[in-house]
Amino acid sequence: MSTSSSAQSRLIGDKIEFFCHCNRQLRVQTSTSRANPGKRYVKCDTCRVYEFLDDDLPSQYYKDLVYGFFQRQRGRDNGPMIEALALEKSKLEEELKVTKSRLEDELNSRNAK
Ligand SMILES: [Zn+2]
Structure with a gap:
């Protein structure tokens, strides 16, 4: 303390x-x-x-151990998030494509009249 x-x-x-x-x-x-x-x-x-609030860890060994734990945890946590973002991005791209082609269809049908 x-x-x-x-x-x-x-x-x-x-x-x-x-x-x-x-x-x-x-x-x-x-x-x-x-x-x-x-x-x-x-x-x-x-x-x-x-x-x-906490005292120093007793030795460099413990520091490395705990630091390594955080490094691994960070790597694990980012993995699923990046995957989720990539999935979200591909969904949005798909949606954009559909919206674009709908708009083009609408424009074409208007021009045809
Ligand atoms: Zn203050």
Whole structure:
């Protein structure tokens, strides 16, 4: 735990919430950086307050382990999203083709009259 008094934790219901000294509620985020992988932190963009909630991992071995976990997770998460976007794109292209040919048909039939 950090000993700095910039961010304060308050127990609300059964959840600990964090607040900046400017009274803004701070969202707990998890770092995925190589230097501090897996460490939770809170930050206030207004005051540039940045505080870690967890202690450092005991060794570089653990850091690499956790960092590797995030790297793999990132790769897995992006895969299905890219597939979904590609599918969406091909659907839209198909729709565009149909709409275009309908418009052309309509124009042709109008011109024929
Ligand atoms: Zn603040």
